[in-house]
Amino acid sequence: MAASIAIDGLQHHFGRGALRRHVLQDIQLRVAEGEIVLLTGPSGSGKTTLLTLIGGLRHGECGSLRVLDRELIGANDRQLTEARREHGYIFQAHNLHRSLTALQNVRMALEVRGRLSAAAMDQRAAVMLERVGLADHLHKTPDQLSGGQKQRVAVARALVHEPPLVLADEPTAALDSRSGRDVVNLMQQLARERGSTILLVTHDNRILDIADRVITMEDGRLREDGRAA
Amino acid sequence: MRLWTQLQRRTPLGWLQLKHDRGRLLVALAGIAFADVLMFTQLGFQASIYDSNTRFHRALNADIVLLSPKAQNLQNLSTFPRRRLFQAQDVPGVISGDGLYVHTLTWRNPDTRLDATVQMFGFDPDAQLFRLPEVNRQQQQLKLADTVLFDRGARGPYQGTIAALSKGQTLTTESERRTLRIQGLYSLGASFGSDGTLMASDITFLRQFPKRQAGSLSLGLLRLEPSANPDLVAEQLRRHLANDVRVLTREGYIAFEQAYWRRASPVGVIFGMGTVMAFVVGVVIVYQVLSTDVAAHLAEYATFRAMGYRTRFLLVVIFEEALVLASLGFIPGFILPLGIYALASKATFLPIAMTAERALKVFVLTLMMCSASGAVATRRLQAADPAELF
Numbered sequence: 001m002a003a004s005i006a007i008d009g010l011q012h013h014f015g016r017g018a019l020r021r022h023v024l025q026d027i028q029l030r031v032a033e034g035e036i037v038l039l040t041g042p043s044g045s046g047k048t049t050l051l052t053l054i055g056g057l058r059h060g061e062c063g064s065l066r067v068l069d070r071e072l073i074g075a076n077d078r079q080l081t082e083a084r085r086e087h088g089y090i091f092q093a094h095n096l097h098r099s100l101t102a103l104q105n106v107r108m109a110l111e112v113r114g115r116l117s118a119a120a121m122d123q124r125a126a127v128m129l130e131r132v133g134l135a136d137h138l139h140k141t142p143d144q145l146s147g148g149q150k151q152r153v154a155v156a157r158a159l160v161h162e163p164p165l166v167l168a169d170e171p172t173a174a175l176d177s178r179s180g181r182d183v184v185n186l187m188q189q190l191a192r193e194r195g196s197t198i199l200l201v202t203h204d205n206r207i208l209d210i211a212d213r214v215i216t217m218e219d220g221r222l223r224e225d226g227r228a229a
Numbered sequence: 230m231r232l233w234t235q236l237q238r239r240t241p242l243g244w245l246q247l248k249h250d251r252g253r254l255l256v257a258l259a260g261i262a263f264a265d266v267l268m269f270t271q272l273g274f275q276a277s278i279y280d281s282n283t284r285f286h287r288a289l290n291a292d293i294v295l296l297s298p299k300a301q302n303l304q305n306l307s308t309f310p311r312r313r314l315f316q317a318q319d320v321p322g323v324i325s326g327d328g329l330y331v332h333t334l335t336w337r338n339p340d341t342r343l344d345a346t347v348q349m350f351g352f353d354p355d356a357q358l359f360r361l362p363e364v365n366r367q368q369q370q371l372k373l374a375d376t377v378l379f380d381r382g383a384r385g386p387y388q389g390t391i392a393a394l395s396k397g398q399t400l401t402t403e404s405e406r407r408t409l410r411i412q413g414l415y416s417l418g419a420s421f422g423s424d425g426t427l428m429a430s431d432i433t434f435l436r437q438f439p440k441r442q443a444g445s446l447s448l449g450l451l452r453l454e455p456s457a458n459p460d461l462v463a464e465q466l467r468r469h470l471a472n473d474v475r476v477l478t479r480e481g482y483i484a485f486e487q488a489y490w491r492r493a494s495p496v497g498v499i500f501g502m503g504t505v506m507a508f509v510v511g512v513v514i515v516y517q518v519l520s521t522d523v524a525a526h527l528a529e530y531a532t533f534r535a536m537g538y539r540t541r542f543l544l545v546v547i548f549e550e551a552l553v554l555a556s557l558g559f560i561p562g563f564i565l566p567l568g569i570y571a572l573a574s575k576a577t578f579l580p581i582a583m584t585a586e587r588a589l590k591v592f593v594l595t596l597m598m599c600s601a602s603g604a605v606a607t608r609r610l611q612a613a614d615p616a617e618l619f
Contacts, residue, residue, distance in 0.1 A: 052616045055535065083537075084534075089536065093528070095529065097532075100242070104240055108240060108533065
């Protein structure tokens, strides 16, 4: 099976000189297409750093980091930007734009790719918002929506362009358990339909069951826990 | 065409962002309007200096003007020999020529009975030297000795005088121990160089200033055949006449006066500097607003970057905001000066009015002002790094 993510001997440091700190040590990781992988571990273990490297938000130092058949180590800013367009990224906070309606926020994920007409983009964004149960809230701005609704808009934004890879950084951290559960179920359901790969960083034990595989990170190293149910 | 389709599918993010935060938008618009009002005021005053000082020149009924090479401006004309005026009429294309005497006169203000300074013009009442219908209508009356016409636009406490003359009354006043009879009014207007003007016959003028000689003119006014080219005739006159006289076309004479005020008086420079200061104030205000706006949206911008938007997209958003602010701020910035101009021209008797040229100039300056602020504000975008923020 083709690998969505293939990492070999990846290292990463923060700081310079005497303050230089090893945050990622010799990472090996392979995530197959369509797989749902959870990455857990204590704070400061390097989970988010690994996620931002895979997401092309950060320049990698050495080793090999292939994401969707693109080598990201040594890629320039432009290539990283191109790579990001292939991902759906969900943050801990919803990070919706306050001045835009739910529909406009979701549309922004289509606009960056520059293929569809304005009408087609609105259409697709609306369909996506209906899928996440927000059909009645298309034209509300984020401050008119609840926390769970906002995170569902963020999920819609991350998935509307049908990305082959979805990256999520503690998407349930700011939500109560029911909304958190809803959001994760939604992600799982939509990803399954499209065969998208999901890599999800979380502290939240309640959602471990959605994963095909759980990986734990400690002090910059990966430890495989085996497959979940 | 491609750009247009791109614009159509683009979410107008900058505009939506500005619209969302009404308070910030109002502050920015007030700042821009303030800077625009300042610029309009400064540029208006600057233009009025040049306009007010050439109103006399533009009222002259002449195609070519002769004056002394020592002339500096309307207040310091010096004189040249009247013979040159007669010689000029030998040149083909010249129909007629008349002399004009100009001198500064200290007279007693008929209202206050205090000394005041005005400028007196003396000319032959049978010749039409001015394109001022009121002067042309009344100039026959100047044939009476010591009779003058007075400028309605004069600056100073002349309200009573003007009111009385408007009712058709005749006033008398004194100047250098002679009695002058004020017979009527005309409109020319005060300038930076003189508070007001009087029209008199050449006879009256020479009696008022016994040291001035009839053979020494301040200005010579030539009228040409309609088909003649003033530039060519002026060139022929320069060759024909001795070099104790300067030959200028009508436009050349206006430019000559403007050049003097530009060179010799600091007022133009002062108003120019005022304009620059207003521009700088505008840049600072708009920069404050835009950079606060960038700081407030850093997380959102970082998210857009994480979604694959380039830095260029964010730059465009900031410049879009700058252009929207410039355009909206210009509206009150254009309307308010109309009132200020009306008040100022009433208070100073200087001609200050809005011109399309100045409006365009200030609009372009506003665009530059906002773009400059936007350019500085974009430096804050570097902080919008998704890897650092999340």
